[in-house]
Amino acid sequence: MNRQYSVLKFESIIHEFDPWFNYRSTKYYVEHGFYEFLNWLDDTAWYPLGRMIGTSVFPGLMYTSGLIFHTLHLVGIPIHIRDVCVFLAPIFSSFTVIAMYLFTKELWNVRAGLIASMFISIAPGYISRSVAGSYDNEGLAIFLLVFTFYLWLKAYKSGSLTWSMLTTFFYWYMVTAWGGYVFIINMTPLHVFVLILMGKYNTNMYISYCTFYIMGLILAMQIPFVGMVALSSSEHLPALGVFGLLQIVAFTDYMKSLMKPNYFKLFLHYIVGSVITLGIVVLLVFEYTGIISPLTGRFYSLFDTGYAQVHIPIISSVAEHQPTSWTSYVLDLHFLAFAMVYGVYLCIEKNNEARIFAILYGLFASYFSGVMVRLMLTLTPIVCVLAAVAVSYSIDGMVSLETNRDRLDISDDLADNGGEKPSNSKSRKSNSAAVSNNGPQQKKPVLMKKKSYFTVSKRMVGVASLLIICLLLFHYVSHCIWMAKYHYSSPSVVFAVDRPDGSVYILDDFREAYYWLNRNTKPDAKILSWWDYGYQIAGFSNRTTLVDNNTWNNTHIATVGKAMASNETEAFKIFKKLDVDYVLIIFGGRVGYTGDDINKFLWMVRIAQGVYPNDIQETNYISKHGYTMGEHASKVMKQSVMYKTSYYGFNSNSFGNYDSARRIHIGNEPIVLETLEEAFTSENWIVRIYKVKDYDNRRIFGKNNQIRI
Numbered sequence: 001m002n003r004q005y006s007v008l009k010f011e012s013i014i015h016e017f018d019p020w021f022n023y024r025s026t027k028y029y030v031e032h033g034f035y036e037f038l039n040w041l042d043d044t045a046w047y048p049l050g051r052m053i054g055t056s057v058f059p060g061l062m063y064t065s066g067l068i069f070h071t072l073h074l075v076g077i078p079i080h081i082r083d084v085c086v087f088l089a090p091i092f093s094s095f096t097v098i099a100m101y102l103f104t105k106e107l108w109n110v111r112a113g114l115i116a117s118m119f120i121s122i123a124p125g126y127i128s129r130s131v132a133g134s135y136d137n138e139g140l141a142i143f144l145l146v147f148t149f150y151l152w153l154k155a156y157k158s159g160s161l162t163w164s165m166l167t168t169f170f171y172w173y174m175v176t177a178w179g180g181y182v183f184i185i186n187m188t189p190l191h192v193f194v195l196i197l198m199g200k201y202n203t204n205m206y207i208s209y210c211t212f213y214i215m216g217l218i219l220a221m222q223i224p225f226v227g228m229v230a231l232s233s234s235e236h237l238p239a240l241g242v243f244g245l246l247q248i249v250a251f252t253d254y255m256k257s258l259m260k261p262n263y264f265k266l267f268l269h270y271i272v273g274s275v276i277t278l279g280i281v282v283l284l285v286f287e288y289t290g291i292i293s294p295l296t297g298r299f300y301s302l303f304d305t306g307y308a309q310v311h312i313p314i315i316s317s318v319a320e321h322q323p324t325s326w327t328s329y330v331l332d333l334h335f336l337a338f339a340m341v342y343g344v345y346l347c348i349e350k351n352n353e354a355r356i357f358a359i360l361y362g363l364f365a366s367y368f369s370g371v372m373v374r375l376m377l378t379l380t381p382i383v384c385v386l387a388a389v390a391v392s393y394s395i396d397g398m399v400s401l402e403t404n405r406d407r408l409d410i411s412d413d414l415a416d417n418g419g420e421k422p423s424n425s426k427s428r429k430s431n432s433a434a435v436s437n438n439g440p441q442q443k444k445p446v447l448m449k450k451k452s453y454f455t456v457s458k459r460m461v462g463v464a465s466l467l468i469i470c471l472l473l474f475h476y477v478s479h480c481i482w483m484a485k486y487h488y489s490s491p492s493v494v495f496a497v498d499r500p501d502g503s504v505y506i507l508d509d510f511r512e513a514y515y516w517l518n519r520n521t522k523p524d525a526k527i528l529s530w531w532d533y534g535y536q537i538a539g540f541s542n543r544t545t546l547v548d549n550n551t552w553n554n555t556h557i558a559t560v561g562k563a564m565a566s567n568e569t570e571a572f573k574i575f576k577k578l579d580v581d582y583v584l585i586i587f588g589g590r591v592g593y594t595g596d597d598i599n600k601f602l603w604m605v606r607i608a609q610g611v612y613p614n615d616i617q618e619t620n621y622i623s624k625h626g627y628t629m630g631e632h633a634s635k636v637m638k639q640s641v642m643y644k645t646s647y648y649g650f651n652s653n654s655f656g657n658y659d660s661a662r663r664i665h666i667g668n669e670p671i672v673l674e675t676l677e678e679a680f681t682s683e684n685w686i687v688r689i690y691k692v693k694d695y696d697n698r699r700i701f702g703k704n705n706q707i708r709i
Contacts (some may be wrong), residue, residue: 343386
């Protein structure tokens with residue numbers, strides 16, 4: 001139910017930005033088939049470059065939706081592909097609940113598994129990417145992540161080729177679905193490496209990991225978007241290194257069984273040492289020659305939070321790539337974030353091979369989630385597991401207090417009897433039989449069990465603790481419902497605003513503007529906007545865009561940023577060079593929408609500055625009063641296309657010149673557009689569209705009435 005609020009509150013609609021590309025691609029795949037999709041060159045994206053879709057995406061999401069769509073039609077259920085896409089994430093979240101139960105049961109016990117499945121079913125950190133309409137890769141991938149880890153533990157424990165091949169298959173499925181497969185291909189070798197260091201090498205480890213790595217590598221290379229990256233990328237090297245190390249360990253273990261101790265030491269020192277040294281040299285040579293590709297900027301940003309802002313501002317500009325605040329941990333995990341710590345302690349205290357994996361997963365996922373808020377999604381499953389272990393163990397201890405009461409009373413009896421252990425029922429029966437056979441004997445006085453103050457106090461503490469846990473669980477459920485209903489159910493293209501009288505006002509400006517584009521522009525019209533809105537424009541309006549959320553070409557994005565940051569004359573040259581027909585901007589000053597383009601504008605400037613440092617300088621857009629759009633805004637800022645298109649006609653309307661998003665008053669000086677003309681402004685001024693004038697319609701005069709081109 002938590003995942004259906006978005007449909008109940010609004011309608012069956014695709015959310016956010018990336019899901020619109022996924023939906024459009026899935027629709028194309030269903031209509032045209034596998035081979036057409038694989039070779040699809042989308043010439044409406046990244047104009048004039050285009051984009052090869054089939055070889056530049058993880059296609060698992062599209063293939064899964066297409067399979068469900070065709071299966072339902074095969075059995076006579078006529079469903080639209082959009083509805084399959086809308087409800088795919090909630091469907092797979094139910095599979096995640098089952099996978100979580102199996103995974104936690106493998107680590108601890110059945111009770112912990114049931115609790116973990118309850119936690120993940122409503123955890124806000126997972127609901128955020130699995131609500132109805134959130135048609136993104138993570139909605140499918142989290143199930144595959146948890147289930148693959150479960151299969152890995154089964155394969156490792158059993159040493160079975162069957163379990164190992166199942167692990168490989170679901171790992172391959174994960175590779176088709178999400179780039180987060182890199183987490184799997186690094187966590188499993190890390191697990192093996194740590195176990196080798198702990199002296200826990202065995203045949204099961206060799207069979208399970210070698211099968212998983214070799215077959216997983218072969219299958220992963222069949223995905224066009226991955227290909228040789230699975231072998232040559234630095235992110236995949238740890239898996240290869242552990243595979244090589246495992247061969248050395250297995251060989252030395254075999255030789256140890258054949259050789260005498262003295263000869264084995266010589267063998268170990270010279271032969272194995274030489275092999276390891278040679279392997280390191282080969283690795284360095286491959287790295288230097290470029291056979292192994294260097295680490296990517298996204299990888300560096302995981303270990304240096306300031307790296308992306310300095311070297312790759314386009315990565316740092318994305319909200320979900322920002323460091324995670326403590327508020328996010330509390331809102332997305334609630335008390336599980338604290339219970340996890342006790343769960344880690346229990347896994348350390350009662351460690352085995354499976355629990356060591358959980359410890360490693362928890363530690364690394366915790367670190368990465370702190371670096372990038374998006375990775376909270378990979379942390380949530382292990383938090384649910386470890387918190388379930390903690391809660392299950394605590395409840396077991398508290399409930400057992402009632403059972404331990406007799407044991408505690410017996411301890412009191414032992415003290416009264418001088419430490420002599422009272423006989424059990426069977427021995428008492430034997431003694432009774434002996435008495436009856438050997439005649440009457442003097443009976444010992446029966447000692448009454450007494451309840452000590454310590455016993456009663458301990459029971460009271462146990463009951464109180466159990467009540468506290470029950471209250472925490474109750475509050476966790478209510479918190480998750482609240483988060484799902486009010487924070488993760490907005491489709492981002494439609495907003496619900498609560499009015500003072502209690503009614504709800506719907507802001508539908510995005511769809512209004514996209515519909516206008518579809519109905520009032522030519523089919524081959526080119527739309528320039530910031531990359532955030534590229535997927536939505538293509539999905540809603542079916543119009544050509546210059547940049548979109550794929551962000552694969554930094555220079556092209558920087559060119560768009562330069563156009564937004566330049567004055568009209570310079571921007572007009574870019575518009576004509578790129579055949580731009582319309583410019584679309586998002587402005588929230590009318591209704592207080594803070595996610596508009598002006599609040600993102602500095603990132604446009606920084607990205608443009610990285611490519612055009614001689615033309616764009618960030619300092620020119622900041623006055624002595626700071627980054628402001630008010631009366632004290634810098635001259636360069638006021639002349640920029642972004643400023644003019646946002647505030648054009650704003651101070652001449654009945655609502656005055658007050659920007660409610662930034663809570664400032666803009667100047668009263670009227671804004672005049674020379675190369676652009678207003679074509680459309682949505683009802684609440686959130687989306688504004690301007691038409692680029694033709695050369696003949698320009699009226700830009702310089703000295704002596706000479707037209708400036």
